[in-house]
Amino acid sequence: MPRKKRWRRVFREPTVSVFKPAGVPAKELEEILLAVDEFEALRLADYEGMNQRDASEIMGVSQPTFHRILSSARHKVAKGLVEGQVIRIEGGRYILADGSGVLVCQDCGQEIDPKELEKTETCPRCGSRHIRWLRWGEHRDRHGATGHHGG
Ligand SMILES: [Zn+2]
Numbered sequence: 001m002p003r004k005k006r007w008r009r010v011f012r013e014p015t016v017s018v019f020k021p022a023g024v025p026a027k028e029l030e031e032i033l034l035a036v037d038e039f040e041a042l043r044l045a046d047y048e049g050m051n052q053r054d055a056s057e058i059m060g061v062s063q064p065t066f067h068r069i070l071s072s073a074r075h076k077v078a079k080g081l082v083e084g085q086v087i088r089i090e091g092g093r094y095i096l097a098d099g100s101g102v103l104v105c106q107d108c109g110q111e112i113d114p115k116e117l118e119k120t121e122t123c124p125r126c127g128s129r130h131i132r133w134l135r136w137g138e139h140r141d142r143h144g145a146t147g148h149h150g151g
Contacts, residue, residue: 007121008037008069009060010094019080019087030085035092038073045070091132106130 013036020026037059044055056066080087095103103112105123107130112123122129 007060008040008092008094009058009097010036010040011058011097012040012043013096014039014089017089021084021086024084026086030083032076032080032085032087033091034073034076034087034089035094036089037092037094038069038076039089040094041066041070042073042077046074103131106132 021029040059041055044050044058045052048055050058052063052066052070055070056063059066059069061069077087079085104110105112105126105128107128108123108126110123110125112131116124121131123131
């Protein structure tokens, strides 16, 4: 069995989700996908100036894992700046520390309490691993996604 991955705690989602070089049509640019947990590692270490031990505790991961996330994040951002590419911040294995927002199974549409994912990493209804984070706004905008659970 693969090693169990922890869901990473994120305190703040990015206020801007896409950075694009000015004056170049997006279709001519490559896109770098920076996961939200990578963004959070960058924020804690390089923006807040926090040491990696404290930052790893905040995110609920081991220090080596934090280091790996941070290295990946730094590399992606550097690549985006140097090569002039679009940086999109999206996705990743994370839950919001304040418990806001909704996690939804992409296969059966089941809504999942983020706290459940501290214990399991699969959908409690269908066992799928394709679980996606929906922000509140996005959740409200999804037609037909709500009102079907009889909850
Ligand atoms: Zn499911």
